[in-house]
Amino acid sequence: MKDINDMPGHLVRRLQQIAVAVFHAQVESAGFDLTPVQYAALVRVRTHPGIDQATLAGLIAYDRTTIAGVVDRLVQKGFLTREVSGTDRRARVLRMTETGEAALNRIAPAVETAQKLMLSGLDEVEVAEFMRLLRKATDAANDFSRAPLREVSSDPANAK
Template sequence: MMIPENLPAYWVNHLSFAMRRALVQRFSAAGHDVSAEEWAVLLILQAHPGLTASALSDKAFRDKTTTTRMVDRLARKGMVTRARDTDDRRVVHITLSPQGQAQFDALAAIAQQMLAQVMQGISPADLAIATQTLRRMTDNLKGDPA
């Protein structure tokens, strides 16, 4: 018999939902209308400016349609811009706008406070092991042909 509370995947999923809920509540309390999924896109674009929608989809683990809708919402909010590639007009690069960068900085401070709470009482060595283990599990799944 499988007991969910004994499975790492249960806790990964549980933590993910709890963090997304807490993050959105904190963003909203600070006056920011940004979903957890939009935050994930902004975080990726901050680290990798100029991604194409396809590359952004891959990094966000989302399908291209969902990613395009999120980018559309962020563009309507003035947080991202799209620019056609100068060599291939079919290619569009997505970056944070100046407004998006300013809002990113405020959101990052909120996210860092939440992460500090999440990691409270956990040693750096344990965090490193957890990160390494989750990465390996993700890699294992990516290599799974099923």
């Protein structure tokens, strides 16, 4: 490993930065101001209405501390509501608003475009192989992260 540019960690950082830049550009031209992380959180709350913050963090592999700020901004934008749970007063229950639902629908095409753009250097076969390897690598190293992916077993949306 003679060079920084031959290190997977460095290349992954660069691709992630590219992904964020492309995402921002696409979403902005669709007339919205939403970050990739905020988008992921919104999508997950839609598929899991009433989810608490800790479970949400596990489902999209965030750090628990980070999620608080993300949710703050989504609530401030009027895309989410946050209320104290009726069954567990420690937990905050999250739900999408109609505004959030509408925004998500309008943003979806921009997000699709962004995913294609960030891999525009690869052909169709290469994209599929890249995705397979990405999934395999992240799955295997999941627990190395402080914010590992944690699926909810008692969750119908989780059934393959």
